[in-house]
Amino acid sequence: MNIREWALLIFSILGQLAAGMLLVLLIVRAGVVRKVGVEKAAQLTNPPLYMVLLIMILALLASLFHLGKLAHVIGAVPNLGTSWLSREVVAAVAFVVVLAVYALLLWRKIGSEGLQSIIGWITALIGLFLVYCTGVVYLLPAQPAWNTLATPVTFFVTALLLGVLGAATALMLNYAKLQKKDAALQEFVKNTLQWIAVAAIILLGIEFLVLPIYLAYLSTQGTAALQTLNLLVGSYGATLALRLLLVFAGAGVLAAYLYLNASIAGQEKSLATLAYSAFALVLISEILGRFLFYATHFRIGV
Amino acid sequence: MTKQLAFSVDIAKCTGCKACQIACKDKNNLPIGVRWRRVFQYEGGEWIKQDGQMIPGNVYAYTVSAACMHCENPICMDVCPAAAISKRADGIVLIDQDKCIGCRYCSWACPYGAPQFNEDLGVMTKCNMCVDLVDKGERPACVESCPYRAMDFGPLDELRQKHGIFAAPAPLPDSNLTRPSVVYRPNRVTKSSGDTSGKLKNLEEL
Numbered sequence: 001m002n003i004r005e006w007a008l009l010i011f012s013i014l015g016q017l018a019a020g021m022l023l024v025l026l027i028v029r030a031g032v033v034r035k036v037g038v039e040k041a042a043q044l045t046n047p048p049l050y051m052v053l054l055i056m057i058l059a060l061l062a063s064l065f066h067l068g069k070l071a072h073v074i075g076a077v078p079n080l081g082t083s084w085l086s087r088e089v090v091a092a093v094a095f096v097v098v099l100a101v102y103a104l105l106l107w108r109k110i111g112s113e114g115l116q117s118i119i120g121w122i123t124a125l126i127g128l129f130l131v132y133c134t135g136v137v138y139l140l141p142a143q144p145a146w147n148t149l150a151t152p153v154t155f156f157v158t159a160l161l162l163g164v165l166g167a168a169t170a171l172m173l174n175y176a177k178l179q180k181k182d183a184a185l186q187e188f189v190k191n192t193l194q195w196i197a198v199a200a201i202i203l204l205g206i207e208f209l210v211l212p213i214y215l216a217y218l219s220t221q222g223t224a225a226l227q228t229l230n231l232l233v234g235s236y237g238a239t240l241a242l243r244l245l246l247v248f249a250g251a252g253v254l255a256a257y258l259y260l261n262a263s264i265a266g267q268e269k270s271l272a273t274l275a276y277s278a279f280a281l282v283l284i285s286e287i288l289g290r291f292l293f294y295a296t297h298f299r300i301g302v
Numbered sequence: 303m304t305k306q307l308a309f310s311v312d313i314a315k316c317t318g319c320k321a322c323q324i325a326c327k328d329k330n331n332l333p334i335g336v337r338w339r340r341v342f343q344y345e346g347g348e349w350i351k352q353d354g355q356m357i358p359g360n361v362y363a364y365t366v367s368a369a370c371m372h373c374e375n376p377i378c379m380d381v382c383p384a385a386a387i388s389k390r391a392d393g394i395v396l397i398d399q400d401k402c403i404g405c406r407y408c409s410w411a412c413p414y415g416a417p418q419f420n421e422d423l424g425v426m427t428k429c430n431m432c433v434d435l436v437d438k439g440e441r442p443a444c445v446e447s448c449p450y451r452a453m454d455f456g457p458l459d460e461l462r463q464k465h466g467i468f469a470a471p472a473p474l475p476d477s478n479l480t481r482p483s484v485v486y487r488p489n490r491v492t493k494s495s496g497d498t499s500g501k502l503k504n505l506e507e508l
Contacts (some may be wrong), residue, residue, distance in 0.1 A: 083383045085405070
């Protein structure tokens with residue numbers, strides 16, 4: 001892979017992280033509002049939501065490094081009628097713009113919690129549409145390694161897995177800095193971490209289910225797909241094994257510990273450490289997975 | 303729409319000399335690594351042992367000269383995010399280099415490897431059928447350069463009447479994917495797309 005392909009990897013991973021994190025943070029926020037109060041909801045979830053904006057800005061900046069002729073981007077007419085790549089670009093730009101508006105509303109305390117939450121959920125839908133577009137972009141008939149339902153499914157799983165653990169990390173980073181932590185908030189954060197851990201384990205299960213189906217699919221799709229399969233189990237076998245090991249350690253083992261420890265009183269420090277480590281392992285694993293995605297595709301024909 | 307223009311190649315006449323490829327590079331001033339027209343060498347079969355001696359059994363080899371197919375369904379054009387690829391009334395598919403953003407998505411989508419990235423320009427380039435010559439009523443450089451007169455150029459329906467409708471010799475992909483505007487006249491060993499008995503033997507040249 002060269003710098004232009006790394007740009008795609010960073011864009012797609014960060015874009016999916018942002019879309020997933022936003023969704024999870026909005027669910028968490030709705031929970032705090034209901035169980036603890038609006039003021040605490042802002043304190044707990046605003047800084048993590050700003051982080052989502054930052055991540056998405058980085059994603060868009062990274063995507064620019066993919067292009068050979070940046071000057072032509074200005075004034076380019078999108079080919080929305082037939083090109084999913086065009087739709088993806090428009091979705092990504094729309095996502096970051098609406099996300100910025102949402103962050104501004106939160107930051108300047110403009111509008112009621114209800115209005116803010118409507119804007120937030122609209123933003124989340126745009127984010128999910130972006131993940132969908134990114135998936136469909138790769139459904140090219142000339143690329144059998146990509147041209148399968150496994151591509152969009154994997155992208156959504158990545159978005160949600162990075163989303164739950166990324167949200168847990170951002171929430172715990174922010175929670176550590178909060179001044180007054182009443183019992184209700186403490187209880188809420190622990191419950192949140194518990195369902196996040198359960199979600200991570202379920203998503204891990206889906207990832208482990210999709211992989212063997214995908215490998216079996218490759219074995220039936222002709223020469224180009226067989227080349228991909230040979231690389232995945234051959235030269236890149238160690239990378240694939242490491243990716244699986246890391247995601248199992250992060251979203252499986254550490255998530256299970258996170259779930260168990262969250263049910264014991266007075267374990268907050270260890271909960272934060274567990275959340276950070278799980279996120280770090282899964283992030284590395286997903287980057288390796290995406291690396292394999294770009295490094296092992298072969299075009300049919302010549 | 304006026305008649306779709308197309309190339310044809312007589313595989314029986316082609317010796318794989320690559321004069322077409324070189325004429326294309328020369329005419330279009332292509333940098334190292336960019337080859338709008340390429341000549342694929344496809345070989346297969348094996349030697350068999352008879353009376354203690356190895357003799358060639360079903361060994362075969364042939365060459366396929368191929369460039370952009372100016373397809374009926376140009377997938378490159380459909381997927382281009384910047385609407386930089388268009389198809390003229392005479393069927394020639396062109397990349398507008400003032401619109402191309404250099405994302406190389408078309409090179410993932412085209413099963414003929416026709417759109418190729420030009421590092422110097424930062425944009426995608428491909429065979430334009432020597433559109434400047436065609437507009438003057440002349441023929442593309444590759445066709446004119448062929449020392450065996452194996453190549454022909456003209457409206458697709460006329461080429462089909464003259465040379466048949468075969469469009470998918472191995473190692474080229476199935477023609478149903480993009481409906482290429484091309485005609486190949488096979489020789490007696492030419493295999494069809496999807497064949498697995500042979501291999502591309504000149505990968506380092508492509």
